[in-house]
Amino acid sequence: MEYSVIKEGDLFLTTEQNGDIEIDQDKGYGLYTKDTRFLNQLELTINGKKPSLLSSTAAKNYVASIRLMEHEDDHGAIEAVRDRFIYDGVFYEKITFTNYFPTPQVFEVSLSTDADFQDMFIVRQFRTGEVGEKEGRTYQDGSMKIGYKGKDDLTRETLIQWDTKEKSISEDGTLYFELELNPKQEQAITFSITPVIDGQSGTKLPFDQALTQLEASYIDWAEQGTKVLSDLPLFNDIFKRGAQDLRMLMSDVGYGNVPVAGLPWFSVPFGRDSLITALFMLPYRPDEVKGTLRTLAHYQGEKIDQHRDEQPGKIMHEIRFGELSTTNQTPFTPYYGTNDATPLFIVVAAEYYNWTGDLELIRELQPSIDRALEWINTYGDSDGYGFVQYAQEADKGFPNQGWKDSKNSIVHQDGQFAEAPIALAEVQGYVYQAKKNLAPIYRELDLIGAAEQLEIEMKQLQNKFEEDFWLEDERFYAIALDGKKQPVKSITSNPGHVLMSEMLDDKRAKDVAERLVGEELFNGYG
DSSP: OOOEEEEETTEEEEEOTTSOBOTTOOSOOEEEETTEEEESEEEEEETTBOOEEEEEEOTTSSEEEEEEEEEEETTEEEEEEEEEEEETTEEEEEEEEEEOSSSOEEEEEEEEEEOOOOBHHHHTTSOOOOOOEEEEEEEETTEEEEEEEOTTSOEEEEEEEESSOOSEEOTTOOEEEEEEEOTTOEEEEEEEEEEEETTBOOOOOOHHHHHHHHHHHHHHHHHHSOOOOOSOHHHHHHHHHHHHHHHHHEEESSSSEEEOSBTTTBOSOBHHHHHHHHHHHTTTOHHHHHHHHHHHHHTOOOSOBGGGTBOTTOOOSBOOOSHHHHTTSSSOSSBOOOSSHHHHHHHHHHHHHHHHOOHHHHHHHHHHHHHHHHHIIIIITTTSSSSOOBOOOSTTSOSOOSSSOSTTSSBOTTSOBOOSSBEEHHHHHHHHHHHHHHHHHHHHTTOHHHHHHHHHHHHHHHHHHHHHHEETTTTEEOSEEOTTSOEEOOOOSGGGGHHHHTOSOHHHHHHHHHHHTSTTTOOSOO
Protein backbone atom coordinates (compact mmCIF):
# COMPACT_ATOMS: atom_id res chain seq x y z
CA MET A 1 0.00 0.00 0.00
CA GLU A 2 1.54 3.29 -1.13
CA TYR A 3 0.50 6.27 0.94
CA SER A 4 1.71 9.61 2.26
CA VAL A 5 2.24 10.04 5.99
CA ILE A 6 3.36 12.87 8.26
CA LYS A 7 3.48 12.94 12.06
CA GLU A 8 4.37 15.27 14.90
CA GLY A 9 3.83 14.35 18.52
CA ASP A 10 0.63 12.34 18.88
CA LEU A 11 -1.01 13.65 15.68
CA PHE A 12 -0.48 11.99 12.32
CA LEU A 13 -2.02 12.04 8.85
CA THR A 14 -2.17 9.29 6.23
CA THR A 15 -3.51 9.97 2.73
CA GLU A 16 -3.28 8.85 -0.86
CA GLN A 17 -0.14 10.03 -2.60
CA ASN A 18 -2.15 12.86 -4.17
CA GLY A 19 -2.95 14.12 -0.67
CA ASP A 20 -6.61 13.12 -0.71
CA ILE A 21 -8.65 11.04 1.69
CA GLU A 22 -11.63 9.70 -0.25
CA ILE A 23 -14.82 9.43 1.77
CA ASP A 24 -15.53 5.83 0.73
CA GLN A 25 -11.97 4.47 1.02
CA ASP A 26 -11.31 1.41 3.17
CA LYS A 27 -7.54 1.86 3.61
CA GLY A 28 -7.74 3.62 6.94
CA TYR A 29 -6.51 6.98 5.71
CA GLY A 30 -7.20 9.89 8.03
CA LEU A 31 -6.02 12.38 10.63
CA TYR A 32 -5.49 10.63 13.97
CA THR A 33 -4.75 11.48 17.55
CA LYS A 34 -5.46 9.54 20.75
CA ASP A 35 -6.35 6.51 18.61
CA THR A 36 -9.27 8.40 17.07
CA ARG A 37 -9.79 9.41 13.44
CA PHE A 38 -10.60 13.13 13.40
CA LEU A 39 -10.73 13.37 9.61
CA ASN A 40 -11.91 10.69 7.18
CA GLN A 41 -12.39 12.89 4.11
CA LEU A 42 -10.13 15.46 2.49
CA GLU A 43 -10.80 15.74 -1.25
CA LEU A 44 -9.61 18.51 -3.55
CA THR A 45 -11.13 19.32 -6.96
CA ILE A 46 -10.50 21.97 -9.61
CA ASN A 47 -13.53 22.73 -11.76
CA GLY A 48 -15.18 19.63 -10.36
CA LYS A 49 -12.34 17.27 -11.31
CA LYS A 50 -9.57 15.65 -9.33
CA PRO A 51 -6.23 17.03 -10.55
CA SER A 52 -3.60 14.56 -11.74
CA LEU A 53 -0.63 13.70 -9.55
CA LEU A 54 2.72 14.88 -10.90
CA SER A 55 4.95 14.30 -7.89
CA SER A 56 4.83 13.67 -4.16
CA THR A 57 7.80 14.05 -1.85
CA ALA A 58 8.64 14.14 1.83
CA ALA A 59 12.33 14.88 1.38
CA LYS A 60 12.42 16.72 4.70
CA ASN A 61 10.52 13.92 6.42
CA TYR A 62 8.27 16.24 8.39
CA VAL A 63 6.87 18.27 5.44
CA ALA A 64 5.00 16.72 2.51
CA SER A 65 4.85 18.51 -0.83
CA ILE A 66 2.44 17.26 -3.48
CA ARG A 67 2.33 18.68 -7.01
CA LEU A 68 -0.91 18.32 -8.99
CA MET A 69 -2.12 19.52 -12.40
CA GLU A 70 -5.57 20.00 -13.92
CA HIS A 71 -5.79 20.61 -17.66
CA GLU A 72 -8.56 20.30 -20.25
CA ASP A 73 -6.51 20.63 -23.43
CA ASP A 74 -2.98 21.24 -24.67
CA HIS A 75 -3.23 25.02 -24.29
CA GLY A 76 -2.42 25.16 -20.59
CA ALA A 77 -3.11 23.90 -17.09
CA ILE A 78 -3.80 24.90 -13.51
CA GLU A 79 -1.13 23.69 -11.10
CA ALA A 80 -1.89 23.01 -7.43
CA VAL A 81 0.95 22.44 -4.94
CA ARG A 82 -0.10 21.09 -1.54
CA ASP A 83 2.47 21.82 1.19
CA ARG A 84 1.53 20.28 4.53
CA PHE A 85 2.90 19.55 7.98
CA ILE A 86 1.81 19.08 11.59
CA TYR A 87 2.89 21.18 14.55
CA ASP A 88 1.67 21.40 18.15
CA GLY A 89 -1.49 19.39 17.57
CA VAL A 90 -2.55 21.21 14.38
CA PHE A 91 -2.44 20.02 10.75
CA TYR A 92 -1.55 22.77 8.27
CA GLU A 93 -1.97 22.75 4.50
CA LYS A 94 -1.21 25.52 2.03
CA ILE A 95 -2.48 24.89 -1.51
CA THR A 96 -0.84 27.17 -4.07
CA PHE A 97 -2.59 27.49 -7.45
CA THR A 98 -0.74 28.74 -10.54
CA ASN A 99 -2.26 29.56 -13.93
CA TYR A 100 -0.20 28.07 -16.77
CA PHE A 101 -2.68 29.05 -19.48
CA PRO A 102 -1.66 31.90 -21.81
CA THR A 103 -4.88 33.72 -20.91
CA PRO A 104 -6.58 34.74 -17.64
CA GLN A 105 -8.56 31.95 -16.02
CA VAL A 106 -11.51 31.85 -13.65
CA PHE A 107 -11.87 28.47 -11.98
CA GLU A 108 -13.55 26.80 -9.02
CA VAL A 109 -11.72 25.00 -6.24
CA SER A 110 -13.50 22.72 -3.78
CA LEU A 111 -12.36 20.97 -0.62
CA SER A 112 -14.59 18.30 0.90
CA THR A 113 -14.01 17.27 4.51
CA ASP A 114 -15.65 14.99 7.03
CA ALA A 115 -14.88 13.34 10.37
CA ASP A 116 -16.23 10.00 11.60
CA PHE A 117 -14.32 9.89 14.94
CA GLN A 118 -13.83 6.14 14.65
CA ASP A 119 -11.66 4.33 17.14
CA MET A 120 -8.43 3.09 15.57
CA PHE A 121 -9.42 -0.52 16.33
CA ILE A 122 -12.68 -0.09 14.40
CA VAL A 123 -10.85 1.47 11.45
CA ARG A 124 -8.48 -1.51 11.42
CA GLN A 125 -11.42 -3.93 11.78
CA PHE A 126 -9.55 -5.32 14.77
CA ARG A 127 -12.33 -4.74 17.30
CA THR A 128 -15.94 -3.53 17.38
CA GLY A 129 -18.05 -2.12 20.18
CA GLU A 130 -20.57 0.46 21.32
CA VAL A 131 -19.74 4.00 20.24
CA GLY A 132 -21.15 7.50 20.56
CA GLU A 133 -22.98 9.78 18.15
CA LYS A 134 -21.95 12.46 15.70
CA GLU A 135 -23.36 15.90 16.53
CA GLY A 136 -23.19 17.60 13.13
CA ARG A 137 -21.48 20.76 11.89
CA THR A 138 -21.40 24.34 13.08
CA TYR A 139 -20.04 27.32 11.14
CA GLN A 140 -18.42 30.67 11.79
CA ASP A 141 -16.59 33.01 9.42
CA GLY A 142 -13.64 31.07 8.05
CA SER A 143 -14.20 27.99 10.18
CA MET A 144 -16.27 24.84 10.52
CA LYS A 145 -16.55 22.45 13.45
CA ILE A 146 -17.69 18.82 13.37
CA GLY A 147 -18.70 17.35 16.74
CA TYR A 148 -19.02 13.95 18.38
CA LYS A 149 -20.11 12.74 21.82
CA GLY A 150 -18.46 9.48 22.81
CA LYS A 151 -19.67 6.64 24.98
CA ASP A 152 -16.87 7.68 27.31
CA ASP A 153 -18.61 11.09 27.72
CA LEU A 154 -15.72 12.83 25.98
CA THR A 155 -16.59 15.51 23.44
CA ARG A 156 -14.45 15.22 20.32
CA GLU A 157 -14.43 17.92 17.66
CA THR A 158 -12.66 18.63 14.40
CA LEU A 159 -12.05 22.34 13.81
CA ILE A 160 -11.40 23.29 10.16
CA GLN A 161 -10.23 26.85 9.39
CA TRP A 162 -9.29 28.65 6.16
CA ASP A 163 -7.88 32.09 5.30
CA THR A 164 -9.67 32.87 2.01
CA LYS A 165 -13.31 33.90 1.67
CA GLU A 166 -15.29 30.98 0.31
CA LYS A 167 -17.80 31.30 -2.54
CA SER A 168 -20.21 28.89 -0.85
CA ILE A 169 -20.51 25.93 1.50
CA SER A 170 -22.70 22.96 0.57
CA GLU A 171 -24.93 21.03 2.96
CA ASP A 172 -22.30 18.30 3.29
CA GLY A 173 -19.67 20.86 4.29
CA THR A 174 -17.81 21.09 0.98
CA LEU A 175 -16.04 24.43 0.64
CA TYR A 176 -16.12 26.20 -2.75
CA PHE A 177 -13.71 28.96 -3.75
CA GLU A 178 -13.58 30.97 -6.97
CA LEU A 179 -10.15 32.07 -8.12
CA GLU A 180 -9.23 34.40 -10.99
CA LEU A 181 -5.59 34.30 -12.08
CA ASN A 182 -3.64 35.95 -14.87
CA PRO A 183 -1.05 33.88 -16.75
CA LYS A 184 1.67 32.63 -14.36
CA GLN A 185 -0.08 34.31 -11.45
CA GLU A 186 -0.42 32.26 -8.28
CA GLN A 187 -2.67 32.35 -5.23
CA ALA A 188 -2.59 30.25 -2.07
CA ILE A 189 -5.36 29.09 0.24
CA THR A 190 -4.23 27.97 3.69
CA PHE A 191 -6.19 25.49 5.78
CA SER A 192 -5.71 24.21 9.30
CA ILE A 193 -7.40 21.24 10.95
CA THR A 194 -7.30 20.91 14.73
CA PRO A 195 -8.56 17.96 16.81
CA VAL A 196 -10.27 19.13 20.01
CA ILE A 197 -10.95 16.80 22.96
CA ASP A 198 -13.15 18.15 25.75
CA GLY A 199 -12.15 21.67 24.79
CA GLN A 200 -8.41 20.93 24.82
CA SER A 201 -6.38 21.38 21.64
CA GLY A 202 -3.11 22.55 20.21
CA THR A 203 -2.45 26.21 19.47
CA LYS A 204 -2.92 27.36 15.88
CA LEU A 205 -0.19 29.68 14.56
CA PRO A 206 0.30 31.43 11.22
CA PHE A 207 1.45 28.88 8.62
CA ASP A 208 4.98 30.25 8.18
CA GLN A 209 5.55 30.69 11.92
CA ALA A 210 4.45 27.14 12.67
CA LEU A 211 6.70 25.77 9.90
CA THR A 212 9.67 27.80 11.15
CA GLN A 213 9.24 26.45 14.68
CA LEU A 214 8.86 22.89 13.41
CA GLU A 215 12.04 23.18 11.33
CA ALA A 216 13.88 24.67 14.31
CA SER A 217 12.88 21.69 16.46
CA TYR A 218 14.44 19.32 13.93
CA ILE A 219 17.62 21.40 13.82
CA ASP A 220 17.79 21.31 17.63
CA TRP A 221 17.27 17.55 17.56
CA ALA A 222 20.19 17.10 15.17
CA GLU A 223 22.44 19.42 17.17
CA GLN A 224 21.76 17.74 20.51
CA GLY A 225 22.45 14.18 19.40
CA THR A 226 25.68 12.35 18.67
CA LYS A 227 26.99 13.29 15.23
CA VAL A 228 28.22 10.56 12.92
CA LEU A 229 30.10 11.66 9.80
CA SER A 230 31.95 9.74 7.13
CA ASP A 231 33.58 10.39 3.77
CA LEU A 232 30.67 8.54 2.09
CA PRO A 233 27.83 10.97 1.27
CA LEU A 234 25.27 8.17 0.87
CA PHE A 235 26.00 6.88 4.37
CA ASN A 236 25.69 10.41 5.78
CA ASP A 237 22.32 10.87 4.06
CA ILE A 238 21.05 7.52 5.32
CA PHE A 239 22.09 8.30 8.88
CA LYS A 240 20.55 11.78 8.74
CA ARG A 241 17.26 10.42 7.42
CA GLY A 242 17.24 7.67 10.03
CA ALA A 243 17.70 10.26 12.77
CA GLN A 244 14.86 12.33 11.31
CA ASP A 245 12.63 9.26 11.21
CA LEU A 246 13.34 8.65 14.89
CA ARG A 247 12.52 12.29 15.64
CA MET A 248 9.18 11.90 13.85
CA LEU A 249 8.34 8.73 15.82
CA MET A 250 8.79 10.45 19.19
CA SER A 251 5.71 11.00 21.33
CA ASP A 252 5.33 12.17 24.91
CA VAL A 253 2.44 10.86 27.01
CA GLY A 254 3.60 12.82 30.02
CA TYR A 255 6.90 11.26 31.12
CA GLY A 256 9.37 12.17 28.39
CA ASN A 257 9.84 11.25 24.75
CA VAL A 258 9.31 7.62 23.79
CA PRO A 259 9.58 6.10 20.29
CA VAL A 260 6.22 4.75 19.18
CA ALA A 261 6.06 1.37 17.50
CA GLY A 262 5.33 2.53 13.96
CA LEU A 263 2.97 4.25 11.56
CA PRO A 264 0.16 4.16 10.83
CA TRP A 265 -1.45 1.60 13.15
CA PHE A 266 0.96 1.54 16.08
CA SER A 267 1.61 5.19 16.85
CA VAL A 268 1.61 4.53 20.60
CA PRO A 269 4.19 3.45 23.19
CA PHE A 270 4.86 -0.30 23.03
CA GLY A 271 6.85 -2.16 25.64
CA ARG A 272 8.98 -4.34 23.40
CA ASP A 273 9.19 -2.08 20.35
CA SER A 274 9.94 1.10 22.26
CA LEU A 275 12.56 -0.64 24.40
CA ILE A 276 14.41 -2.28 21.53
CA THR A 277 14.43 1.02 19.64
CA ALA A 278 15.69 2.77 22.78
CA LEU A 279 18.43 0.18 23.15
CA PHE A 280 19.81 1.01 19.72
CA MET A 281 19.41 4.75 20.32
CA LEU A 282 21.66 4.74 23.38
CA PRO A 283 24.86 5.90 21.63
CA TYR A 284 23.01 8.75 19.94
CA ARG A 285 19.99 9.88 21.99
CA PRO A 286 20.26 8.78 25.66
CA ASP A 287 17.72 11.41 26.78
CA GLU A 288 14.99 9.69 24.77
CA VAL A 289 15.96 6.43 26.47
CA LYS A 290 15.29 8.12 29.81
CA GLY A 291 11.83 9.10 28.59
CA THR A 292 11.13 5.55 27.45
CA LEU A 293 12.15 4.04 30.79
CA ARG A 294 10.18 6.59 32.80
CA THR A 295 7.07 6.10 30.67
CA LEU A 296 7.13 2.32 31.03
CA ALA A 297 7.91 2.56 34.74
CA HIS A 298 4.86 4.78 35.20
CA TYR A 299 2.58 2.20 33.59
CA GLN A 300 4.18 -0.81 35.28
CA GLY A 301 1.66 -3.41 36.43
CA GLU A 302 0.36 -3.05 39.98
CA LYS A 303 -2.22 -5.79 40.44
CA ILE A 304 -3.56 -9.03 39.03
CA ASP A 305 -6.10 -8.17 36.33
CA GLN A 306 -6.85 -11.01 33.94
CA HIS A 307 -8.83 -8.69 31.65
CA ARG A 308 -5.57 -6.93 30.77
CA ASP A 309 -3.07 -9.75 31.43
CA GLU A 310 -1.70 -7.49 34.17
CA GLN A 311 0.47 -8.68 37.05
CA PRO A 312 2.49 -6.76 39.66
CA GLY A 313 5.82 -5.60 38.23
CA LYS A 314 4.99 -6.46 34.62
CA ILE A 315 5.90 -3.97 31.88
CA MET A 316 3.08 -3.14 29.50
CA HIS A 317 2.69 -4.32 25.93
CA GLU A 318 0.84 -1.27 24.57
CA ILE A 319 -1.48 1.51 25.63
CA ARG A 320 -4.42 2.93 23.70
CA PHE A 321 -6.49 6.07 24.21
CA GLY A 322 -9.46 5.53 21.88
CA GLU A 323 -13.13 5.23 22.78
CA LEU A 324 -13.16 1.42 22.92
CA SER A 325 -10.28 1.50 25.39
CA THR A 326 -11.52 4.35 27.57
CA THR A 327 -14.88 2.53 27.92
CA ASN A 328 -13.07 -0.71 28.85
CA GLN A 329 -14.40 -2.55 25.78
CA THR A 330 -10.83 -3.52 24.98
CA PRO A 331 -8.06 -4.29 27.51
CA PHE A 332 -5.54 -1.79 26.13
CA THR A 333 -5.48 0.76 28.98
CA PRO A 334 -2.73 -0.47 29.01
CA TYR A 335 -2.57 -4.11 27.95
CA TYR A 336 0.18 -6.23 29.51
CA GLY A 337 0.14 -9.31 27.27
CA THR A 338 3.85 -9.37 26.48
CA ASN A 339 6.40 -11.80 27.79
CA ASP A 340 9.56 -9.96 26.85
CA ALA A 341 9.07 -6.30 27.80
CA THR A 342 9.76 -6.83 31.50
CA PRO A 343 13.28 -8.29 31.14
CA LEU A 344 13.96 -5.86 28.28
CA PHE A 345 13.11 -2.98 30.63
CA ILE A 346 15.96 -4.07 32.91
CA VAL A 347 18.28 -4.67 29.94
CA VAL A 348 17.75 -1.13 28.67
CA ALA A 349 18.06 0.43 32.14
CA ALA A 350 21.37 -1.35 32.70
CA GLU A 351 22.69 -0.49 29.24
CA TYR A 352 21.67 3.13 29.80
CA TYR A 353 23.90 3.20 32.88
CA ASN A 354 26.75 1.49 31.00
CA TRP A 355 26.64 4.19 28.32
CA THR A 356 26.04 7.25 30.51
CA GLY A 357 27.17 6.45 34.06
CA ASP A 358 23.95 8.12 35.24
CA LEU A 359 23.43 6.34 38.54
CA GLU A 360 20.79 8.86 39.63
CA LEU A 361 18.31 7.57 37.05
CA ILE A 362 19.00 4.01 38.19
CA ARG A 363 18.26 5.05 41.78
CA GLU A 364 15.05 6.71 40.57
CA LEU A 365 14.03 3.57 38.69
CA GLN A 366 15.26 1.06 41.27
CA PRO A 367 11.78 0.34 42.72
CA SER A 368 10.53 -0.43 39.20
CA ILE A 369 13.62 -2.53 38.43
CA ASP A 370 13.19 -4.50 41.66
CA ARG A 371 9.52 -5.13 40.89
CA ALA A 372 10.40 -6.24 37.35
CA LEU A 373 12.91 -8.73 38.77
CA GLU A 374 10.29 -10.03 41.17
CA TRP A 375 7.87 -10.51 38.28
CA ILE A 376 10.50 -12.47 36.33
CA ASN A 377 11.11 -14.85 39.23
CA THR A 378 7.44 -15.30 40.23
CA TYR A 379 4.71 -14.54 37.72
CA GLY A 380 7.08 -14.92 34.77
CA ASP A 381 8.37 -18.30 35.97
CA SER A 382 4.88 -19.25 37.13
CA ASP A 383 5.59 -22.94 37.75
CA GLY A 384 9.12 -22.55 39.12
CA TYR A 385 10.62 -24.58 36.28
CA GLY A 386 13.28 -21.97 35.61
CA PHE A 387 12.06 -20.21 32.46
CA VAL A 388 9.88 -17.14 31.94
CA GLN A 389 6.75 -18.26 30.10
CA TYR A 390 3.32 -16.97 29.09
CA ALA A 391 -0.30 -18.00 28.75
CA GLN A 392 -3.15 -15.77 27.63
CA GLU A 393 -5.60 -14.78 30.36
CA ALA A 394 -7.46 -11.82 28.81
CA ASP A 395 -10.48 -12.79 26.69
CA LYS A 396 -9.55 -10.16 24.10
CA GLY A 397 -5.80 -10.48 24.51
CA PHE A 398 -3.07 -12.22 22.52
CA PRO A 399 -2.49 -15.98 22.56
CA ASN A 400 1.19 -15.48 21.70
CA GLN A 401 3.09 -12.82 23.60
CA GLY A 402 6.55 -12.57 22.08
CA TRP A 403 7.65 -10.48 19.13
CA LYS A 404 5.98 -13.09 16.93
CA ASP A 405 2.50 -12.60 18.35
CA SER A 406 0.23 -13.90 15.59
CA LYS A 407 -1.96 -16.87 16.47
CA ASN A 408 0.04 -19.26 14.29
CA SER A 409 3.55 -18.07 15.09
CA ILE A 410 4.67 -20.80 17.53
CA VAL A 411 4.17 -24.05 15.64
CA HIS A 412 5.65 -27.54 15.94
CA GLN A 413 7.25 -29.09 12.88
CA ASP A 414 4.12 -31.17 12.29
CA GLY A 415 1.99 -28.03 12.05
CA GLN A 416 0.42 -28.28 15.50
CA PHE A 417 0.21 -25.07 17.51
CA ALA A 418 2.28 -25.14 20.67
CA GLU A 419 0.16 -25.30 23.81
CA ALA A 420 0.63 -22.77 26.60
CA PRO A 421 2.37 -21.97 28.79
CA ILE A 422 5.12 -21.25 26.28
CA ALA A 423 8.73 -20.33 27.11
CA LEU A 424 10.38 -18.48 24.20
CA ALA A 425 14.08 -18.78 23.46
CA GLU A 426 14.73 -15.05 23.07
CA VAL A 427 12.98 -14.18 26.32
CA GLN A 428 15.38 -16.39 28.27
CA GLY A 429 18.23 -14.49 26.63
CA TYR A 430 16.72 -11.19 27.73
CA VAL A 431 16.36 -12.49 31.30
CA TYR A 432 19.99 -13.65 31.33
CA GLN A 433 21.21 -10.32 29.95
CA ALA A 434 19.09 -8.38 32.44
CA LYS A 435 20.56 -10.21 35.42
CA LYS A 436 24.10 -10.22 34.07
CA ASN A 437 24.13 -6.47 33.38
CA LEU A 438 22.28 -5.52 36.54
CA ALA A 439 24.57 -7.40 38.94
CA PRO A 440 27.54 -4.97 38.71
CA ILE A 441 25.16 -2.01 39.02
CA TYR A 442 23.76 -3.48 42.21
CA ARG A 443 27.33 -3.68 43.48
CA GLU A 444 27.69 0.04 42.69
CA LEU A 445 24.58 0.59 44.82
CA ASP A 446 26.17 -1.51 47.59
CA LEU A 447 23.54 -4.24 47.17
CA ILE A 448 26.13 -7.01 47.35
CA GLY A 449 23.77 -9.80 48.36
CA ALA A 450 21.32 -8.98 45.57
CA ALA A 451 24.17 -8.85 43.03
CA GLU A 452 25.49 -12.25 44.10
CA GLN A 453 22.00 -13.74 43.85
CA LEU A 454 21.63 -12.42 40.30
CA GLU A 455 24.94 -14.01 39.32
CA ILE A 456 23.79 -17.37 40.71
CA GLU A 457 20.45 -17.14 38.89
CA MET A 458 21.98 -16.20 35.55
CA LYS A 459 24.38 -19.14 35.67
CA GLN A 460 21.53 -21.51 36.50
CA LEU A 461 19.51 -20.13 33.60
CA GLN A 462 22.43 -20.48 31.21
CA ASN A 463 22.95 -24.15 32.08
CA LYS A 464 19.26 -24.98 31.94
CA PHE A 465 18.78 -23.22 28.62
CA GLU A 466 21.60 -25.21 27.00
CA GLU A 467 20.12 -28.42 28.38
CA ASP A 468 16.50 -27.86 27.34
CA PHE A 469 16.62 -25.71 24.19
CA TRP A 470 19.59 -27.15 22.26
CA LEU A 471 18.67 -29.41 19.31
CA GLU A 472 21.74 -31.52 18.69
CA ASP A 473 20.53 -32.97 15.38
CA GLU A 474 19.84 -29.46 14.06
CA ARG A 475 22.87 -27.76 15.65
CA PHE A 476 20.41 -25.01 16.58
CA TYR A 477 18.10 -23.96 19.39
CA ALA A 478 14.37 -24.53 19.65
CA ILE A 479 12.15 -21.50 19.24
CA ALA A 480 10.37 -22.38 22.49
CA LEU A 481 9.30 -24.98 25.01
CA ASP A 482 5.60 -25.81 25.02
CA GLY A 483 3.34 -26.42 28.01
CA LYS A 484 4.68 -29.97 28.38
CA LYS A 485 8.28 -28.68 28.41
CA GLN A 486 8.87 -30.18 24.98
CA PRO A 487 10.99 -28.21 22.51
CA VAL A 488 9.23 -26.56 19.58
CA LYS A 489 11.76 -27.61 16.97
CA SER A 490 10.73 -25.32 14.10
CA ILE A 491 13.82 -23.48 12.89
CA THR A 492 13.37 -19.71 13.15
CA SER A 493 15.41 -16.57 13.71
CA ASN A 494 14.23 -16.21 17.33
CA PRO A 495 17.32 -17.85 18.87
CA GLY A 496 19.37 -15.20 17.08
CA HIS A 497 18.20 -12.73 19.72
CA VAL A 498 19.99 -14.79 22.34
CA LEU A 499 23.32 -13.97 20.69
CA MET A 500 22.95 -10.43 22.05
CA SER A 501 22.87 -11.71 25.62
CA GLU A 502 26.15 -13.69 25.26
CA MET A 503 24.45 -16.57 27.07
CA LEU A 504 25.16 -19.21 24.44
CA ASP A 505 28.00 -21.70 24.38
CA ASP A 506 30.66 -20.25 22.06
CA LYS A 507 30.66 -23.14 19.57
CA ARG A 508 26.89 -23.32 19.47
CA ALA A 509 26.65 -19.55 19.08
CA LYS A 510 28.84 -19.82 15.99
CA ASP A 511 26.56 -22.53 14.57
CA VAL A 512 23.52 -20.32 15.16
CA ALA A 513 25.14 -17.28 13.56
CA GLU A 514 26.23 -19.22 10.47
CA ARG A 515 22.77 -20.69 9.96
CA LEU A 516 21.06 -17.33 10.44
CA VAL A 517 23.01 -15.82 7.54
CA GLY A 518 22.80 -18.93 5.37
CA GLU A 519 20.47 -19.40 2.41
CA GLU A 520 17.91 -21.22 4.56
CA LEU A 521 17.08 -18.28 6.84
CA PHE A 522 18.66 -15.08 5.57
CA ASN A 523 16.59 -13.08 3.08
CA GLY A 524 18.59 -9.85 3.08
CA TYR A 525 16.44 -8.19 5.73
CA GLY A 526 16.15 -10.56 8.70
